Amino acid sequence: MDILVLSRIQFAVTTIFHFLFVPLTIGLSVYVAVFETIGYIKKEVTYNKLAGFFGKLFIINYAIGVVTGIVQEFEFGMNWSGYARFVGDVFGAPLAIEALSAFFLESTFLGVWIFGKNRLPKKIQVMSIWLVAIASNISAYWILVANSFMQEPTGYEIKDGRAVMTDFFALIFNKHVALQFFHTFMAAIVTAACFVIGISAYKILKQKEINTFIPAFKIGVVTCIIGVLGVAMAGDMQGKYLVINQPMKMAAVEALWDTEKSADFSIIAGIDEKNEEKNFSLEVPGLLSFLAYGNFDSEVQGIKDLQKEYEATYGEGNYIPPVTITFWSFRFMIGLAGLMILICLLAVLKMKNNKFISTKWLLILSICLIPMPFISNSCGWVVTEVGRQPWIVYKLLTVDQAVSKSVSSGWVLVSLIGFILIYSFTSVITIGLMIKTAKKEA
Amino acid sequence: MDLNILWFILIATLFCVYFFLDGMDFGIGMMVPFLGKTDKLNRKMIYAIGPTWGASEVWLLTAGGAMFAAFPGWYATMFSGFYPALFLLLFALIVRGISIEFRGKTTSANSKKAYNTGIGFGNFLAPLLLVVAIACLLRGVPIDESQEYTGTLFSLFSPFTLFAGITGIAYFIYHGAVVLCLKLSDEIKETREIGKKAGLITIILLLVTTVFSALETDIFKKPVSIVAAIVMLILIILSYLSFLKKVGKITVILNALFTVSVIVTVFSAMFPRVMVSDTSDEYSLTIYNIASGNYTLTVISVVTLTLLPIVIGYTLWTHYIFSKKLNEDIEY
Numbered sequence: 053m054d055i056l057v058l059s060r061i062q063f064a065v066t067t068i069f070h071f072l073f074v075p076l077t078i079g080l081s082v083y084v085a086v087f088e089t090i091g092y093i094k095k096e097v098t099y100n101k102l103a104g105f106f107g108k109l110f111i112i113n114y115a116i117g118v119v120t121g122i123v124q125e126f127e128f129g130m131n132w133s134g135y136a137r138f139v140g141d142v143f144g145a146p147l148a149i150e151a152l153s154a155f156f157l158e159s160t161f162l163g164v165w166i167f168g169k170n171r172l173p174k175k176i177q178v179m180s181i182w183l184v185a186i187a188s189n190i191s192a193y194w195i196l197v198a199n200s201f202m203q204e205p206t207g208y209e210i211k212d213g214r215a216v217m218t219d220f221f222a223l224i225f226n227k228h229v230a231l232q233f234f235h236t237f238m239a240a241i242v243t244a245a246c247f248v249i250g251i252s253a254y255k256i257l258k259q260k261e262i263n264t265f266i267p268a269f270k271i272g273v274v275t276c277i278i279g280v281l282g283v284a285m286a287g288d289m290q291g292k293y294l295v296i297n298q299p300m301k302m303a304a305v306e307a308l309w310d311t312e313k314s315a316d317f318s319i320i321a322g323i324d325e326k327n328e329e330k331n332f333s334l335e336v337p338g339l340l341s342f343l344a345y346g347n348f349d350s351e352v353q354g355i356k357d358l359q360k361e362y363e364a365t366y367g368e369g370n371y372i373p374p375v376t377i378t379f380w381s382f383r384f385m386i387g388l389a390g391l392m393i394l395i396c397l398l399a400v401l402k403m404k405n406n407k408f409i410s411t412k413w414l415l416i417l418s419i420c421l422i423p424m425p426f427i428s429n430s431c432g433w434v435v436t437e438v439g440r441q442p443w444i445v446y447k448l449l450t451v452d453q454a455v456s457k458s459v460s461s462g463w464v465l466v467s468l469i470g471f472i473l474i475y476s477f478t479s480v481i482t483i484g485l486m487i488k489t490a491k492k493e494a
Numbered sequence: 495m496d497l498n499i500l501w502f503i504l505i506a507t508l509f510c511v512y513f514f515l516d517g518m519d520f521g522i523g524m525m526v527p528f529l530g531k532t533d534k535l536n537r538k539m540i541y542a543i544g545p546t547w548g549a550s551e552v553w554l555l556t557a558g559g560a561m562f563a564a565f566p567g568w569y570a571t572m573f574s575g576f577y578p579a580l581f582l583l584l585f586a587l588i589v590r591g592i593s594i595e596f597r598g599k600t601t602s603a604n605s606k607k608a609y610n611t612g613i614g615f616g617n618f619l620a621p622l623l624l625v626v627a628i629a630c631l632l633r634g635v636p637i638d639e640s641q642e643y644t645g646t647l648f649s650l651f652s653p654f655t656l657f658a659g660i661t662g663i664a665y666f667i668y669h670g671a672v673v674l675c676l677k678l679s680d681e682i683k684e685t686r687e688i689g690k691k692a693g694l695i696t697i698i699l700l701l702v703t704t705v706f707s708a709l710e711t712d713i714f715k716k717p718v719s720i721v722a723a724i725v726m727l728i729l730i731i732l733s734y735l736s737f738l739k740k741v742g743k744i745t746v747i748l749n750a751l752f753t754v755s756v757i758v759t760v761f762s763a764m765f766p767r768v769m770v771s772d773t774s775d776e777y778s779l780t781i782y783n784i785a786s787g788n789y790t791l792t793v794i795s796v797v798t799l800t801l802l803p804i805v806i807g808y809t810l811w812t813h814y815i816f817s818k819k820l821n822e823d824i825e826y
Contacts, residue, residue: 108651110553111595112595112599114548115591115592115595116592116595117550118551119587119591119592121555122551122554122555122558122584122587123584123588124585125555125558125559125572126558127581128562128569128571128573129558129562129569129573129574129581130574130577130581131574133570133571133574134513134524134570136562136566136570136573136574137566137567137570138564140563140566140567140570140786141566141786141787141790142790143562143817144559144561144562144563144564144569144786144790144792145563145793145794145797146673146788147562147563148559148560148563148794148798149566149794149797150559151552151555151556151799152556152561152797152798152801152802152805153797155551155552155555155556156552156556156644156805156808156809157808159549159551159552160549160808160809160812162548163546163548163549163812163816164815165547167545167629167816168815170814171815175778182661183808186818211787214645216786216787216789216790217786217787217789218788218789220789220793222559232701233643260747288804306554313803329644390605395738397614412731426593448612455578456574457574458563458574458575458577458643458644459574459577461755463577463578463581463647464577466578466581467577467578467581469580470585474585474589478588478592481592481596485599486796489599
């Protein structure tokens with residue numbers, strides 16, 4: 053098979069797998085820190101128990117994040133050496149700073165938190181877990197700085213065929229980062245919230261330690277609603293931003309082949325990429341124009357026109373990202389977000405007098421929440437990264453220019469199979485361990 | 495001093511700290527499947543590396559990030575050129591990481607055995623590949639005029655690189671035994687025996703590797719490298735003598751200094767190159783022909799020189815508070 057295709061599949065597989073764990077780490081660290089702090093201040097055993105219980109699950113999750121994260125860093129050089137050469141001057145800095153400012157802090161103080169339990173004063177314990185939570189979020193910021201350069205390069209100039217950094221602050225205060233960080237942080241909160249809600253619902257359903265998990269369930273539901281609203285807000289701003297800055301991505305997300313005034317939003321559609329048309333679609337009139345520009349009459353650029361425009365500027369080639377994947381990923385992402393908020397609102401209705409503890413259907417629905425954000429997060433990244441194709445750095449470098457020239461496709465196939473095997477094994481054991489740990493008493 | 499040299503030294507330093515810290519995990523980890531017939535001793539061994547392996551690995555991650563940021567051409571050529579070896583390295587690191595984490599959470603004797611094997615395998619393969627890879631940077635690999643690697647997996651192996659690799663393994667076992675002796679309060683005899691053997695083998699292998707390095711590398715062409723190599727041999731012998739007499743903190747300190755001397759030997763022999771081309775020395779990658787621009791180097795220098803002292807501070811603090819002897823009430 054072609055080395056570009058194999059490398060792309062490998063990067064997609066390893067990144068999606070890595071990012072299953074990351075948002076839970078980012079989000080759950082905050083919840084554990086909050087539980088630990090309430091327990092410390094109020095001297096309430098319930099919250100100490102919750103901190104310990106979710107802390108154990110957090111640790112399992114964190115370890116997988118570490119071992120899969122190092123793969124990500126190496127792959128930029130291993131599979132994408134053309135990219136590393138072209139962009140290293142700009143892109144390497146946030147990665148190095150991420151390690152220095154966040155990973156050391158995170159791993160060291162997680163160690164202190166775990167192994168200092170019976171050795172160190174409680175105050176240091178609380179401080180340690182907060183440092184872990186802060187560090188996870190710092191790391192998210194830096195990696196998004198790096199990613200945003202791929203989406204919207206800023207603070208650089210091209211010198212001898214390479215991107216060279218000229219303005220560090222333009223890089224780190226890229227407007228793309230601000231929106232993306234807000235979106236990612238809120239999504240991480242939702243991920244952890246659904247995790248907390250689902251497990252608490254399971255405990256309540258099984259009539260185990262109900263009093264411990266009632267507060268966790270409630271905190272989860274409230275923060276999940278806030279989180280989904282936050283994500284929606286960020287998403288709305290991003291949409292309006294991207295339609296101007298990456299119009300092709302937005303057109304692909306909507307499978308909008310032709311430029312339209314008062315463009316409709318397709319809820320579902322049959323997409324024919326070959327003939328560049330939709331076979332059928334269920335539409336809300338004018339909604340796309342409204343989402344893009346806040347006005348039902350605005351004109352939204354279509355894929356065909358953009359392709360012509362890009363060819364005129366960047367030479368012949370196909371500048372259309374895979375439309376079907378982008379279109380459906382986007383709909384799965386928002387569809388699941390809608391489902392999550394719906395379930396949480398139902399839970400709110402049963403919040404009075406803790407009615408939810410005896411509402412079996414609601415508890416079962418709540419357990420079903422657990423996987424939803426994971427799918428939603430992955431879909432979100434598919435939209436962002438697949439929608440950027442064929443560019444690896446938007447308008448500067450394409451993926452086929454970026455792939456390593458000195459690597460044989462045979463070895464990429466071997467590594468792809470190797471990663472799939474070890475990651476599958478890891479997932480099975482991790483999920484098993486999580487379930488086992490969740491079943492234990494807090 | 496220009497910033498290119500500063501980053502050359504910083505990356506060498508990151509590797510130093512990494513090999514010193516993760517060296518303990520490698521050494522103790524390799525002994526896990528063989529030592530510790532009792533579950534209790536096994537658990538103690540894993541407890542000795544459990545709290546720190548993650549943080550140790552971050553030093554490697556940082557070294558990679560620093561190479562990417564300061565010398566993108568080095569990072570690109572080496573990581574793509576050494577693709578098979580680095581894939582196996584990642585695989586080994588994943589196996590050892592998940593084995594350490596999962597080992598503590600299983601109760602079945604068979605799974606424990608399997609994870610012990612995983613811990614041993616990962617902690618053996620990872621340092622072997624790392625040492626071979628670094629030996630290759632010095633000895634030279636096929637690199638063409640466009641700075642692309644043109645060899646295969648087998649171009650990485652020569653008598654020098656292979657001996658360097660197994661010397662590394664012997665040394666890490668010795669280093670692990672030293673640290674474990676210090677951490678254990680009882681059941682120390684077996685570990686001491688392993689340490690005695692591994693230490694002796696390390697010294698012999700290191701002498702052989704040094705001889706091969708004279709044939710294959712530039713170590714004996716530069717005064718600094720010659721001095722560093724002699725200091726390196728003296729330090730390992732001193733460390734071994736102190737271990738034979740009575741294992742103490744001084745042995746660990748001598749090992750730390752030994753690690754520094756090895757890295758100084760290798761990096762001073764390479765300087766100003768970071769990856770020697772054996773196709774033609776003109777094609778060698780140097781700290782000037784593959785580096786980031788001055789602006790980027792300035793930015794990362796300021797950030798690093800601010801953050802690194804803080805990182806070192808809290809790392810030392812945690813190693814200090816966890817350096818006490820291992821108790822019975824452990825989680826693994």
